[in-house]
Amino acid sequence: MGLTKTEGFTKAQVDMAALAKALGHPARIAILQFLASRKGCVCGDIVNELPLSQSTVSQHLKELKNVGLIKGDIEGPSVCYCIDEKAWSKAQKNITSLFKELAGNMCC
Amino acid sequence: MGLTKTEGFTKAQVDMAALAKALGHPARIAILQFLASRKGCVCGDIVNELPLSQSTVSQHLKELKNVGLIKGDIEGPSVCYCIDEKAWSKAQKNITSLFKELAGNMCC
């Protein structure tokens, strides 16, 4: 299979899982950190920062775009990437509330 | 391939990605929420709460255990699961600091 069942789960659960899944690769964590380390868009040199080929990095960027965490604006021959502020703060809110929901109910 | 490259990334990045990956399935989100909704361990009826077969749920529980987020104590014929408080608060700290690191540096 390899196919994730979504029927029977809430939209919030499915969305949260999709967000977490997008963060579930070191390269994508590194990309987000690199984008944030520059104050602004990053045109070009993302590939040079990662130990992966250009096509692989492009795939990871695509996944981050699909989940909405980053945007890419075409700037001449290259593309400028940056974190999508709105999506990011929404993600932060959701994760924070998940942690709040799960806090303080431990037993063992 | 399907094999995630970890050389060239920091341990923090790899660990964060592993945590996120563990959260990257609706069933595993649902399991954590269900464990937290009960104040204490949950013996038994996790399977009944999910639209998945017993063996599939067992697999998801195993993944959550592998990343350390939950513990399972054998209690007679059944097993009591609960969130591992230490691992969970560490995860929370790491995610929070990731968000802090990435906040306020947007541009577009």
Added chain:
DNA sequence: CATAATCATCGTAATATTACGATTAACAAT
């Protein structure tokens, strides 16, 4: 001891993910 209940594991199948090189598309500059 036999049976039932609970959960892990095995075996299997379908699909997803990761990664790379090669190619293509778009644009800039000579």
Added chain:
DNA sequence: ATTGTTAATCGTAATATTACGATGATTATG
């Protein structure tokens, strides 16, 4: 126009993930 640069996409291969039924192991209970 040709060339070079940048980044997406295609094609491919290897491995991972998801899911299920069936089987095992363990422990109560009759």
